[in-house]
Amino acid sequence: MSSAEENKALVLHAFDLLFNQRDYQAAERLWSEEYIQHSAHVPPGREGLFDFVRSLPDTLRYEHQLILAEGDHVMLHGRFSGNGGPAATVAADVLRVENGRLAEHWDVLQDEATRSESASGLPMFGDHFPA
Secondary structure, three states, rough: OHHHHHHHHHHHHHHHHHOOOOOOOHHHOOOOEEEEEEEOOOOOOOHHHHHHHEEEHHHHHEEEEEEEEEEEEEEEEEEEEEOOOOOOOEEEEEEEOOEEEEEEEEEEEEEEOOOOOOOOOOOOOOOOOOO
C-alpha cells in the first residue's frame, strides 16, 4: 500500500496532467479503468470524466491550496478557474487511491465568491479575492 505522501503526490500529478496539461494519454495511466465517479456534474467512469474535461475551455486551470491524506483517501481544497463560467469553482475533492491509481471520487463544488458576495469578508481560496 502506498504511503499518504505518495498518494498526495499521485493525486496532484494526476490533476495537473488532466486539468492543466490536458494530457489524456498520460492521465489514463493514473485513473483506473474501473474509476467510480460520484460527482453530480460529471458522467460516470474515467471516460465520462475525460470527455467532460474535453468539453471545457482550454483556459481551464486547477490549483490546490490544501491537501490531506489518510489511508487510501486524499482530500484536496482547490480552485478551477478559466472554466467558461461567470466565476471560478472552489472544490473539495475526495479521491480513493487503489493500486497506485485514482479509483473513486466525490466532490463538493461552489462558485467562488467576490468580496461583495462574502458575508465573512474573507476569500474562499487563497489570501485574496478574484479580480
